[in-house]
Amino acid sequence: MKLEQWFKNNTWDDYFAKFEEKCKGRYEEIFDRCGGSLMIESLNTGGNSPKPVGCPNHHGKTNSNYVAKVKFKGVSRPFNDYAIGCCNTCGTKSGIFHLRWLRGDSKMKETLNAIRIGMGWSWGYILDEPLLDKEMTAKEREAFLLKENTRKELAEQQRRQREEEAKKKDLQRANFIQAKNRELFDTCLPLNHPNSLPAVKYFLSRGIDVLTMPELTRHIRFSPGYEVFASGVKYDGLYMSIVSKIINGAGELLYWHRIVIDEHGNKMKPHTVVNNEKVFGPSKIKGSAIPGLDNSNRGIKPxxxxxxxxxxxxxxxxxxxxxxxxxxxxxxxxxxxxxxxxxxxxxxxxxxxxxxxxxxxxxxxxxxxxxxxxxxxxxxxxxxxxxxxxxxxxxxxxxxxxxxxxxxxxxxxxxxxxxxxxxxxxxxxxxxxxxxxxxxxxxxxxxxxxxxxxx
Ligand SMILES: [Zn+2]
Known part of the structure; x- marks a missing residue:
């Protein structure tokens, strides 16, 4: 049987559905072998929370906007089954369409061919029609299926192993961040404390009297002095800051938000010296997110x-x-x-x-x-x-x-x-x-x- 004959009784949609069915559960291998290894890089660096890589559309000019997704809108979506990737600018892509976009194929046919060849699949295997593989004997076909299943299991095993390791890493990271958060929070005073005057002044200069809002106290406080560490740079000394909790919809702490100020309540930039040159950091900074928490619906919510x-x-x-x-x-x-x-x-x-x-x-x-x-x-x-x-x-x-x-x-x-x-x-x-x-x-x-x- 030839492919043309198969198409006499089937539509393009049938064909594509069969293809998708075979790809489900195999996307990590497919992306790795068929021109989508950028996503695998994103997956491997982060495990349960993949790290962004440069979006191919922006020629690597921006480096923080294209990321593999293992969760989508709060629901678990393993990459192996859904192949979801998201760029802040290009939007969200999934499955075979995602690979096509990433490869830059103008026709879907090119993408499908790349998958078939890259994975070493026969037409008979993809379309569940042994008659298409007439050059294969029954025995050879059996051997092929056995090999394919072993490969599938091996990839699955590797995936589980990677997820286990990522889980361990996430836990270590969560513990570290929580310890650092506690250190910062231990320095914090309520806004109505006499020593919190710089924070009160900061808001007063913007027309806001925070002392009339006692409900802020569980969410927004003043730290008279704590280190500033942002984007990999540790700044000199200790800084005063207004510290707010960013929580998710369930009320769990995700990370903190700090506004660095001086004793008069003016916004200021933290500073340090790098290679004999004074460098300044941002006056508004955010803490690292605690891994594993749902970070949708986040904000300062007093x-x-x-x-x-x-x-x-x-x-x-x-x-x-x-x-x-x-x-x-x-x-x-x-x-x-x-x-x-x-x-x-x-x-x-x-x-x-x-x-x-x-x-x-x-x-x-x-x-x-x-x-x-x-x-x-x-x-x-x-x-x-x-x-x-x-x-x-x-x-x-x-x-x-x-x-x-x-x-x-x-x-x-x-x-x-x-x-x-x-x-x-x-x-x-x-x-x-x-x-x-x-x-x-x-x-x-x-x-x-x-x-x-x-x-
Ligand atoms: Zn993009």
């Missing part, structure tokens, strides 16, 4: 919402809106985390306090990365039946700045420029509580009353 909740990137935005209006606002702390964020269960309306960034190559639209994060979060919430209201700060980006945020607006104009939906969020929440149905009529009513400006 407040308990009911039906209406806000979210921002920056901590200062969250606290200034809270201070001005009492609205519970989470700080996701960065754009990617904003896209991963979710409101607390039961929340019906989310007010998204977007940053307004200068557009760049990767985010060329108005509002840049900040607006893109707001838009992506908005789409995700709509899918979940939650009403998102995007709020962009009504403020020009100053010439020497890259962005503005809602804290800039509030620090300059107080609550005056806040939208009606924010200023009257309590009434909005009461109105929602009274609704029998959260349907289109209700939406139109709220849209008019609170000026959501939803088209």
């Amino acid at each position: 407040f308990k919402p009911f039906l209406v909740q806000g979210v921002s990137e920056g901590l200062e935005v969250a606290l200034s809106v809270r201070y001005m209006t009492g609205l519970p606002v989470d700080s996701a702390t960065d754009a990617v985390s904003m896209e991963n964020w979710l409101p607390q269960d039961g929340v019906k309306v989310v007010l998204i306090f977007e940053d307004y960034d200068r557009p760049n190559d990767q985010h060329p639209n108005d509002g840049g990365r900040g607006a893109a994060a707001g838009e992506n979060l908005c789409e995700k919430l709509l899918e979940k039946g939650i009403l998102p209201i995007r709020l962009s700060p009504p403020f020009e980006i100053p010439q020497n700045s890259k962005s503005v945020d809602w804290n800039d607006v509030i620090a300059n104009f107080g609550s005056h420029e806040l939208p009606k939906s924010v200023k009257e969020w309590k009434q909005l929440e009461e109105d929602i509580a009274q609704l029998e149905l959260f349907d289109i009529n209700a939406l139109n009513y709220l849209n008019d009353k609170y000026e959501f400006n939803i088209a």
Whole structure:
């Protein structure tokens, strides 16, 4: 039997389905042998939490954005079965389509041929049709299947071994990070402690009186002195910092967020000397994530919402809106985390306090990365039946700045420029509580009353 004859009774879809069936459970071997070893590099360096490698699309210019996935949206997705890979810019790819993209094949046929040849598979094996392998005797076919099964088992064994080792490494790493976290937290004081004045001043200079918010104490504190270690650099001496806990949806600590400040409450950069030259680090730093925890829906989350909740990137935005209006606002702390964020269960309306960034190559639209994060979060919430209201700060980006945020607006104009939906969020929440149905009529009513400006 020839392949052309097989196609008389089968479609391309049948063919592709058979191919996929054979690849499932073999993707690690396939990527390794058929031009996808970059993903294997990502898998091998990290085990249960693969490490990013350079995305082939960016010619290795950026080095931290393409990574193999063994979990997807919180669900276990072994690479061997799903072959999921994700680049922050190119998006998520899976299975044979992923390999095709990685190899840069213009036609699927090229990718499938590469798999068939690379894996040493016969047409009869792939399509479960011995008649296609007429050059093979029954005995040879039996031997081939036996060899194939042994290979499969061996690869499976190696995978299990690697996962075991990765688990051990993860545990060691988790213990180390937790010990370091405890060291830092042991230095921390509540914001209302007399020695925490630098932190109080930092927020006061941004129009926020944190002493009126005792609920912060379990989430945000002040460290009068602790070492700073960031991106592999250890900076000289000890630094004062505002320390916030970044937790996941289940309330587990993932890592900390620190703002390095001086005794007057001014932001400062940690410094050290490398090769006789003074080098400065970032004033805002994050700790290493504890391995093995679900890091979706992460953020600084000091407040308990009911039906209406806000979210921002920056901590200062969250606290200034809270201070001005009492609205519970989470700080996701960065754009990617904003896209991963979710409101607390039961929340019906989310007010998204977007940053307004200068557009760049990767985010060329108005509002840049900040607006893109707001838009992506908005789409995700709509899918979940939650009403998102995007709020962009009504403020020009100053010439020497890259962005503005809602804290800039509030620090300059107080609550005056806040939208009606924010200023009257309590009434909005009461109105929602009274609704029998959260349907289109209700939406139109709220849209008019609170000026959501939803088209
Ligand atoms: Zn890419």
